[in-house]
Amino acid sequence: MILLQIPELRQPADVVVIGLIGSELQLPEVSTTVLPVPAAQAAARYAADEQLDAAAGSLHTLAIPGAVPSTVLIAGLGAASATELRVAAVAVGRRIAALPEGKRVSVALDAPAERDSAALAEGLVLGGYRFTLPSAADQDPLHTVNLVGDVDRAGLTAGDEAADAAGWARDLGNTPAAELTPARMGELAEQQLTPAGCKVQVRDEAWLAAQGFGGVLAVGAGSAYGPRLIEVSYKPRRRAGSPALKHVVLVGKGITFDSGGLNLKPPAGMRMMHTDMCGGAAVLAAIQYAAMLKLPVQVTALVPAAENAVSGTSMRPSDVITQFGGRTTEIGNTDAEGRLVLADALAYAVARLKPDVLIDIATLTGAMRIALGTETAGFFANDDGLSGALEQAAEDTDEPVWRMPLEHRYATLLESPVADARNDPGSPGGITAALFLQPFVADVAWAHLDIAGPARSEQDGPLLSRGATGFGARLLARYLENAAAS
Structure with missing residues (x-):
């Protein structure tokens, strides 16, 4: 340290x-x-x-x-x-x-x-x-x-806070799943972010069921550790007569361990799956940065947290679940679970939080790792202005991203005879995953970051560390800083 x-x-x-x-x-x-x-x-x-x-x-x-x-x-x-x-x-x-x-x-x-x-x-x-x-x-x-x-003292303060936030994201990602259950992740968020000036709410299974979070509940159904929705809000004081603050909602995948469920992963593919919550860690780190620097932008971070485990109560291929808001999904592959929890959180954000901008970040598809390697994240956006802002933040922080196409000709691959969509539409995996998520964001300016490659590393690199890298934390922090200044 x-x-x-x-x-x-x-x-x-x-x-x-x-x-x-x-x-x-x-x-x-x-x-x-x-x-x-x-x-x-x-x-x-x-x-x-x-x-x-x-x-x-x-x-x-x-x-x-x-x-x-x-x-x-x-x-x-x-x-x-x-x-x-x-x-x-x-x-x-x-x-x-x-x-x-x-x-x-x-x-x-x-x-x-x-x-x-x-x-x-x-x-x-x-x-x-x-x-x-x-x-x-x-x-x-x-x-x-x-x-x-x-x-420059202001620059040092900003850089120090950004690195501290990224370090916390690394800590969360590196913590073994036996110690970082969904509930424990919520406790750590409360301990870390409440003193920074954030409001933290950790919702349990009963609340999730009452609100209709079918995706989060289905993914967590096979685990002894119940799922949670971690909601963190930061809202700075608004000066009288000043314009309304921009509201940015960040959604991070919080799968604390991913066995693949009944579609069990092979041993080699399971080794690092305690890091499958790195998207969630990144959004918690980014809101910490905003709060510590008192940025003039309203931020909400949502982490749908669950453990995708195997038991007699696990979700099954062929199940049909109802996501938050009523859209239905046919389960074709229980290892395509990340999009199920993200979909619930995105729909909740649109319906309840009224964001101006919606960004999700997740270790979502092996296809993105194959396409862009282990140092660059792929992202999709329905808004060119948001795309440019994320690319600028990536350049500023040396957390590289590459915009991928939301190619709607592949939307037919999501069709299901029994539901609104299926969760395993196949190749091209990164694109079809983004297309699966898009209906849940309505017409809000939205970007989806797939960090399956750079979120974890087998060795130290020039910037990234071995294990959970904290990738995305500084990028999102800089995006919020730039958004507050615009």
Whole structure:
């Protein structure tokens, strides 16, 4: 865990981080207490003699025996764009997190623009992320990092909050399903978001049944852990005479474990299914960001949470269920469960919450992972303005997305002789899943993000972490920030 601070006084450090662009070291005007002249000269000679790699994310260590600092860490910054600063800072954060606790660290990197400072803070905090089980949280070492370069405080605050939110999304995704039941996910949302100024309501099976959430109830029917609808609202105060706040509703798939149900997944496909609630984690993280920064935009986050398990009460292929609002679905494959819970939540949002914008995010289809790989999310939108806003947020946060076509010629694949639609229309899987959801959003501006690829990773990447990556949390946070400013 990394805590960022800007010290009032420059203190000696055991490790000082400086940047490299091309063959030139970037040495901010810092006190010689932090980087004494001999250490700076030694670093400059080392960079020149060794012709160090300056690509963003490259790190070079210079040990200085008997001196303070005892270590100078030279970080390649590429051309020092916001993207490259973020990548470089992640690498630095990972190196800092590996240091023994108690080491004094100063980061002497210049990032005067707000966007650059946000990227620097995001990278350092994300790089320092380590998952520990809730029962062992006190074992996560704390590393305090002093920022001594030219930085923008507002940018640092925004970047720090975005990374904290994404880190919480990673924690939720990495928690084993035995510890993160639907009810427990609701409890954690209440504990985390109520102090931030949000209202949290966790609805149980009785409420879901009374309201007609047939999809959520069907998916959760086979589990000993009952389903929940987690509803979180953030509504800032509106100044007298000011325009009405835009209302954005975020819906995140919250399948806390997906066995596939009676259409059981193979063992290899089940291994990471405790991360099948990463869409839900992303929307909870995004509303946390909005509340912490007090953004002038109304946000509601909905997480339909359920465990898709196997038992004598599991939903069956050929069952017909009634979704919220009355639309019916024929179950052709119990492993196509995500769209069933999303459909209920989307219909509820339209009927009860009256959103201006509706965005859902889910680890929904293997087809999207095949189409776009493990670093890019696919998305569908019925509104070009919303599409452009999401693409801008993705570019700003380096969480890449690619717009896919809502091709209605495939709508006939959803036809069922016994219901309004079937849940297993087949290939092209990503498109037909989006087409299944579209009737539930009516004419509201809507986007559907399929993060099946980048939501989880087998190894650390330049930005993404091994396990649950938190993908989508920063993207949605930036979207909300931009929406509040528009």
